[in-house]
Amino acid sequence: MRAWTWINERTGAGKIWEALFARKIPEAKGWVAWLYTLGSASLFVFTIQAVTGALLAMNYVPSPDHAHDSIRFIESQVFLGSFIRGLHHWGATFMVVLVALHMLRVYFMAAYKYPREATWLVGVVLFLLVMGFSFTGYLLPWDQKAYWATMVGANIAGQAPALGSYLAKILKGGEDLGAATLARFYSLHVLVLPMTIAVAILAHLFLVVWHGISEPPLKESNKGD
Amino acid sequence: MEAKKWHREYLERYQRLKEAGLPFFPNTVFKDTLVAFVIFALLAYLAWTKGAVLEEPADPTDNTYNPRPEWYFLFLFQALKLFPGHLEAVAAVVLPGMIVLGFILVPFLDRGPRRHPLTRPLGLGLGVVGLGVYCFLTWKGYSSPLTNPIVEKDPVILAGRRLYRDLKCSYCHKVSGKGGTAGPELDKVAGEETEAWLISHFKNPQQMSPGSTMPVLNLLDDEITSLVAYMKSFGVGSYTPEAPKLFAENCSACHMINKQGGDSGPDLSLIGSARDKNFLKKYVEDPSQMNPSSAMPGFQGQLTDTQIDDIARYLATLGQ
Amino acid sequence: MEKETGQDALKVSRRSFLGWAAGLMGAAIAAILGGSGFGYFISPAFKKREEDWVNLGRVDQIRLGVPTKAEFTVRKRDAWMTTERRSSAWILTSNGKDFTVFDPKCTHLGCPYRWDEATKKFLCPCHAAVFDVDGSVVKGPPPRPLDRYPVKVSSGRILILPLNEQRKT
Numbered sequence: 001m002r003a004w005t006w007i008n009e010r011t012g013a014g015k016i017w018e019a020l021f022a023r024k025i026p027e028a029k030g031w032v033a034w035l036y037t038l039g040s041a042s043l044f045v046f047t048i049q050a051v052t053g054a055l056l057a058m059n060y061v062p063s064p065d066h067a068h069d070s071i072r073f074i075e076s077q078v079f080l081g082s083f084i085r086g087l088h089h090w091g092a093t094f095m096v097v098l099v100a101l102h103m104l105r106v107y108f109m110a111a112y113k114y115p116r117e118a119t120w121l122v123g124v125v126l127f128l129l130v131m132g133f134s135f136t137g138y139l140l141p142w143d144q145k146a147y148w149a150t151m152v153g154a155n156i157a158g159q160a161p162a163l164g165s166y167l168a169k170i171l172k173g174g175e176d177l178g179a180a181t182l183a184r185f186y187s188l189h190v191l192v193l194p195m196t197i198a199v200a201i202l203a204h205l206f207l208v209v210w211h212g213i214s215e216p217p218l219k220e221s222n223k224g225d
Numbered sequence: 226m227e228a229k230k231w232h233r234e235y236l237e238r239y240q241r242l243k244e245a246g247l248p249f250f251p252n253t254v255f256k257d258t259l260v261a262f263v264i265f266a267l268l269a270y271l272a273w274t275k276g277a278v279l280e281e282p283a284d285p286t287d288n289t290y291n292p293r294p295e296w297y298f299l300f301l302f303q304a305l306k307l308f309p310g311h312l313e314a315v316a317a318v319v320l321p322g323m324i325v326l327g328f329i330l331v332p333f334l335d336r337g338p339r340r341h342p343l344t345r346p347l348g349l350g351l352g353v354v355g356l357g358v359y360c361f362l363t364w365k366g367y368s369s370p371l372t373n374p375i376v377e378k379d380p381v382i383l384a385g386r387r388l389y390r391d392l393k394c395s396y397c398h399k400v401s402g403k404g405g406t407a408g409p410e411l412d413k414v415a416g417e418e419t420e421a422w423l424i425s426h427f428k429n430p431q432q433m434s435p436g437s438t439m440p441v442l443n444l445l446d447d448e449i450t451s452l453v454a455y456m457k458s459f460g461v462g463s464y465t466p467e468a469p470k471l472f473a474e475n476c477s478a479c480h481m482i483n484k485q486g487g488d489s490g491p492d493l494s495l496i497g498s499a500r501d502k503n504f505l506k507k508y509v510e511d512p513s514q515m516n517p518s519s520a521m522p523g524f525q526g527q528l529t530d531t532q533i534d535d536i537a538r539y540l541a542t543l544g545q
Numbered sequence: 546m547e548k549e550t551g552q553d554a555l556k557v558s559r560r561s562f563l564g565w566a567a568g569l570m571g572a573a574i575a576a577i578l579g580g581s582g583f584g585y586f587i588s589p590a591f592k593k594r595e596e597d598w599v600n601l602g603r604v605d606q607i608r609l610g611v612p613t614k615a616e617f618t619v620r621k622r623d624a625w626m627t628t629e630r631r632s633s634a635w636i637l638t639s640n641g642k643d644f645t646v647f648d649p650k651c652t653h654l655g656c657p658y659r660w661d662e663a664t665k666k667f668l669c670p671c672h673a674a675v676f677d678v679d680g681s682v683v684k685g686p687p688p689r690p691l692d693r694y695p696v697k698v699s700s701g702r703i704l705i706l707p708l709n710e711q712r713k714t
Contacts, residue, residue: 021250026242033256040257041264048268065626068282075279086272094268096297107331107352110340114232117332124328138295147283148292148656152671155654159317166590173589177285179624180589215242217340285632291670292656305654306672306686313653313688371670 019209026215035109036213038102043201045095049133052088053190060140062186064179067142092134099130111214119207122200129197136189139182150185151177231338281383291371300359303366385455388448397439400459408439416459417502417541423453460542468539471532475524482543490521497543506537597621598697598704601634604641605701612637612660612667612678614649619707634694634705635660635667637678646705647680648692658691667691 008014028036059078061070074081103123106112112120139150154177158168173180247253284290294302301321308316335348342349389395395404398411409415415423422433427449430439444452472482479490496505508515510533511523524533601615616633635647651658656671666683667676674685681690694705 021254022248024243024246024248025253026239026246034260036253037257037260041260044257044261044264045268048265063626064283064623064628068279071279075276082276083269083272086276087268089277090268090271090275093295093297094264098264100297103328104352104356108342108349110335110342110345110348112332113336113338113340114235120332121329124325127328128325134295134297141279142283143280144283144287144290145278145280145292147285148290149294152292152294152654152656156317159314161314161318164318166587169590169592170587174592174624176623178628179626183624212239212243214340215239217342219341219343287657290657302672308686313686317654369673 023209023212025213028216032216035105038098038105039208042095042098042102043205045091045098046197046201048087048091049095050194052084052091053194055084056088057190062140062183064142064182067140067182071141071143092137095130096134099127103127106214109214109217116207116211116214119204119211122204122207126197126200126204129193129200132193133189133197136185136193139185140189142182147177150181154181235338281380282387296363296367299366300362303362303369306369379454379458381451381454382458385451385453385458388451389455392442411456412459415456417538418456419501419503420453420457422503423456424449427452464535464538464542467532468535471528471536472539475528476536479521493540494543497541500541502537502541505540506533509533509536598706601636601646601703601705603701604644604698604703607636607638607641607644607703609641610639612647614660615646615703632707634707635691636703642698644696644698644703645680646694646696646703648694648707650692651687652682652689652692653685653687 027033056074059070059074059081061067071085074085076082078084106120106123135150135153139146154168154171157171158164160167169175171181171184172178173184293299301316304320305313305316335345337345339345342352389400394411397405397407398409399406400410400412418426426433427442427444429441430437431441472480476490476493477486479487481488481492482494484494500508504515509523510525512519512521513523528536597619599617599619601617607613612635614633615636616631618629618631620627620629622628633649635649637645637647649657651669651671651674653669653672653674656669658667658669658674658676660666661668664675665678667678667680669675669685669687672686674687675683676687676691677683679690680693694707696703696705698704
């Protein structure tokens with residue numbers, strides 16, 4: 001007990017517990033309640049991606065002459081390497097699915113309405129960041145699929161009016177898809193995007209707690225308002 | 226000021242609902258954790274059983290590859306086919322741009338108090354139609370035929386080919402007519418040798434081919450395995466149309482190929498999968514040196530060396 | 546807030562000075578760090594490419610009338626690596642003197658097309674585009690005919706300049 005008091009006085013852990021976990025939220029009944037787990041499920045898969053991603057980075061080399069070999073090394077030599085890579089691969093797919101379902105839930109329940117507009121907007125940013133992760137991560141194995149998907153992606157960016165060709169060159173880090181592209185995508189995938197998404201996730205969570213989770217909409221009670 | 230009024234009323238009602246509600250822990254936390262657990266179980270199952278695919282290394286010159294995006298981008302892939310020529314920018318940039326812009330505008334366009342989907346027919350309709358179009362395009366993209374035939378490639382052979390390139394073997398050797406002339410043309414001769422011969426040759430060329438100028442490469446065992454697989458992938462040099470005729474005249478009295486021929490000797494329909502050309506050639510020349518109990522006569526002298534070579538090439542292809 | 550006395554006014558101006566100073570210093574840091582970082586990030590957009598004529602082989606090795614895929618190796622710098630980049634091009638000639646060399650990438654989104662001998666057309670595997678033997682679009686989404694590399698013949702050899710920019714009409 002004295003240990004708890006010591007910690008509580010110095011960290012405010014009790015207050016944090018009250019604000020985050022003891023807070024009351026409107027009750028959702030029946031199957032609808034399960035739709036409210038999609039956001040936290042996305043967060044859970046994000047932590048899986050962070051952990052498995054950090055582990056993969058320990059054996060990965062972002063250079064065209066070694067990238068593919070290093071992944072084959074992970075797949076065949078590293079203990080549980082193919083399992084960790086499998087988790088990261090399937091986690092990416094799950095991430096996209098869960099985020100999409102989460103967005104659909106919010107859209108059909110119109111939970112983006114007053115006062116939660118900002119929460120929705122941060123959510124859209126999160127969605128775009130997830131797409132960014134997906135696009136940059138796809139290139140890293142430097143296999144056929146990776147190369148050609150990125151080629152198509154960069155050329156799509158090149159279609160943009162006026163600035164297209166510059167955009168494509170910035171994306172590729174040069175004229176051709178090569179070493180500079182891979183290193184650039186690696187940096188985006190493991191440094192830039194994670195830092196950005198961490199901030200966006202914190203903002204999103206803060207807004208969710210701040211406003212309270214939206215209640216399941218009722219057909220009647222909203223009518224006369 | 227109408228809008229402000231429902232805003233205030235909403236906040237008051239929400240406050241009441243919140244106070245009547247349940248604490249986040251443990252009710253919601255339990256549900257969230259249960260879902261996370263199920264998801265993790267599914268993820269672990271997929272990761273363990275299916276893993277993640279790793280295709281061959283990127284090859285900018287390969288024009289037999291069928292580029293396909295990840296399934297959730299298939300809709301865009303399919304949409305790109307629908308916009309011809311000069312409208313391609315529409316599908317590539319404008320369409321995704323509109324989708325994102327739509328997402329951003331949602332809370333600004335739909336500002337009324339109604340939240341239940343059935344009280345917002347427009348929002349519900351747009352959502353359902355959008356979802357339907359997405360699913361339809363994804364399905365169309367998924368089921369559209371591949372333009373290039375899928376070629377299964379053995380990863381060991383590919384590793385061997387990579388090594389062949391890395392070691393600059395082509396400075397001395399020719400494969401498909403390209404390369405140096407100091408060494409033999411590999412796709413003509415290497416496939417005919419036994420694996421054991423090739424392995425020994427890679428370890429010490431001079432021991433197997435006295436006088437060879439090929440350097441000792443100090444290769445690792447798995448590198449040799451890859452290179453040998455690559456060499457074997459060239460197969461045996463092709464036989465002439467004479468070979469099956471020679472076989473019919475000289476051998477089919479005793480041997481069967483694809484149910485044609487006699488049965489006093491073994492069926493040779495699958496012999497190529499068990500024996501290589503050099504073994505077969507020696508066997509046809511003089512069976513007794515390979516198998517003392519064989520009743521087969523030797524053909525050395527009966528047929529010319531070229532003819533026996535031809536038959537051996539032919540037999541080596543059977544069952545491969 | 547308390548009423549402003551003379552001393553308070555002095556304090557406020559001191560406070561506003563500190564505020565402005567902090568803001569300016571912050572802005573300076575942000576401008577220099579952000580500006581150079583941004584420049585670093587987008588610099589590839591303004592890089593000029595080196596041009597080198599590539600030898601595709603002898604003129605008399607090209608069959609007449611049928612597109613021939615020529616693979617060539619270019620030794621070039623790829624960021625920090627010097628690579629022997631293997632690339633290819635499609636060569637077409639009707640008389641053995643005038644050559645047309647196509648960029649091997651579809652003008653739609655850069656997928657590698659191939660020559661289909663049965664239909665006498667170039668087929669792209671990505672979005673089902675079809676090009677005629679002269680590079681014109683027969684079917685599908687490409688916005689323009691196949692791109693052509695600058696080509697010249699010098700002492701019996703075909704030389705091309707394999708450029709990568711999208712050449713729009």
